[in-house]
Amino acid sequence: MHHVAEALLALGGAFLVCGLVARAGVPIGLPTIPLFMLAGVLLGPHTPGFVLVGEPADLELVARLGLVFLLFYLGLEFSLAQLTSGGRRLAAAAGVYLCLNIGGGLALGFALGWGTSEAFVIAGIVGISSSAIVTKLLVETRRLGNPETRVILGIIVIEDLFLALYLALLQPVLGGASGLAEAAAGIGIAFAFLLVLSVVARHGTRWVSALMRTRDEEIVVVLALGLAITTAGAGEHLGVSDAIGAFMIGLILAATPTARRLRQLTHPLRDGFGAIFFFHFGLTIDVGDVLAVLPQILAAAGTTVVLAVVAGVVAARLHGLGRLGAANIGLTVLTRGEFSLVLASLALAAGLDPRLGSFAAGYVLVLAVLGPIAVYSSPRLARGIPRRLVPGGSEPAGRSNGVPLDLDVGTSSLHELGTDLLQVRVLPGSRLHGVYMSELRLPDGATPGLLSRDGATSAVAPHTRLRTGDVLLVFTQPAQRHDTERRILAVHRSGKLAHWLGDTGT
Known part of the structure; x- marks a missing residue:
């Protein structure tokens, strides 16, 4: 009984602390993900002072539920039909972005010399943006109506799909495969699991829709959570990441008529349990370990900035946008967040180099601060892009032929x-x-x-x-x-x- 009371106090305190730090940070433009993680660092067992949770394992199950809900909701946000709705130019822009950032991350991983498995994990940590922070920045900067916003949203949607494939490819690494045959078997099982769920998403929508067809919101939520957690557990049992299972069942339900209701009903679960996931990740981080890999963190952040801007320039050229469009694309997708931490968490659970956790935490924190500043400063930073690189589009907003624009356009919810x-x-x-x-x-x-x-x-x-x-x-x-x-x-x-x-x- 005493242990249950301590666990409830720790969990309730974690929720309360996350809410308080978010309330303090959001008004000044800071994303919530690094704030939750920072709260875990400061109140965890590795930092002197008050310790809210002395043993991170006490929150591990709740944190894993947070991971499941994060990936489940991510799958709910789009359907397989979106794979072919963006056009070739959009797919090309996203492909260039992924090749540059995943490739650059892989090169950086090998340059750090932490190991081959670690290099592939670092490629994922460095290569994929935070869809949650990107979307939040687009709303806060009132750029949802900008011509480049469709390109940005297309990039993060394709990134989200890519992460499921990348997790499948990394399965032998995260599962500790000891040889080529075992690695091939791990990849085969992961892709077979994806294939089965993809077939259900493509051809089984009618039966899933029939299961979810009810006006009772309580039943809808319970069924959805049962499907998400069961599929995640099945994936974990097969040696495939539970994140893949949660993402794919979300993708399946996104094709049903209840998708909109599910997004509304499960959004609070994603936010609440997701906060505990990031808080729990912070509990495992030692500030001293982060400082020990600070040079590597800064090198990774600098590489990401350069590659993101280059990808933005390429995307702008493909879509006939100007320097401002290029800057907005590159700088908006600069931030990293949930997937970087998810991947680091899975790598630590697989027994890979413990420096990966400190590296991911510091890297996400640096870009979480740098990213929003860069986005708000993009009209000024866009002037640093040579005009010959992006001949299309218009000049950064604010002046036209040297004359200040006398136009105030606002937005309303x-x-x-x-x-x-x-x-x-x-x-x-x-x-x-x-x-x-x-x-x-x-x-x-x-x-x-x-x-x-x-x-x-x-x-x-x-x-x-x-x-x-x-x-x-x-x-x-x-x-x-x-x-x-x-x-x-x-x-x-x-x-x-x-x-x-x-x-x-x-």
Whole structure:
């Protein structure tokens, strides 16, 4: 009983401390991930002073749930249809970014001389951005409407997909394979696991949708968590990372009609348990160990800055953007966060060089501070990019032909405007395919806004015809949201004659 009380006090204290440091840091523009990690460092057993959690193992299960929820929610954020919706230029930009940063990270890993397995882990730590911090920066800087933002979002989506493949490739490293045959077997099992889940995501959506089809939010959450944790556990049992299983089951559920509800219902779980994951990671870090690898951390941060800017320039050239677009792309995807720490945590659990944990912690902290500063300063920093490298686009905002712009454009949240936004994705097999906007007949107070198709975004018209893979944005008054969702669901199931067939979307 006494042990249970201590565990509850430690867990409650961890949640409370994470909330307090986030409340103090967010108003001054600091991302929450490094703040949670820093709280764990300061209140852990390796730092003199008050120790909140003396034994990190006490929070290990809750921290692993945080990892599962982080990757599960990441999978929920997009579906397999997004793999082909970005266009070749977007895929090329993301490919260049990954090749430069993963390749540069691998070269850095070998240069550090910590070992071959460690080099591949360092490549992942250095090579993949934090989708959470990137998205947060785009919102805070009011750049969601910028032309380069679609490129940035495309890069982080493809990065998120790549991480599942990279974790599979690293499975022999993280599993401690002792020879080539064992390594090949580990990769084969990981990819077979991915293949089975991918087939379910592609062809089993109907059965998964039937399982999740209920208006009871409690049942939806319980079923989703059961699927996520069970799949993660199955992956771990097969010698595959639990992170892969959680990500893939999220990807499967993203293709179901309940995806939007699941994102809303599981978002608090991701944030709450995710905070404990980062806090727990901080508990394992010794500040002295971080200082011991400070030169390597600074070398990695400098390499990342250079490679991110180069990738931004290449992406800007591919999309006809100017120097400001190049700077915004390169500097916005500069920050590292959740995946770097996830990978370091898995590497430590696999018994690799313990310096990896200190390296990842210091590296994430440095870029978490440097990244937001660079993003806010991008209009000024963009002028340092030679014009000949990025001939397209326009000059950094602020002046036009030497004359200051006298224009103030602000943004407002949909909540402030009293409007809800629905995202409708036309999935394979949906009866929405082939329906004209004039036939959709949404309730009064609901207005179709934008249509995303094949990487391009356009306004809709009555003669616009929906196709598989389309993403339709519908603006609706809160009072009409429920009726709008029911109408869309009815057409999804029964087509444009849903009303005559008696399908009301319930």
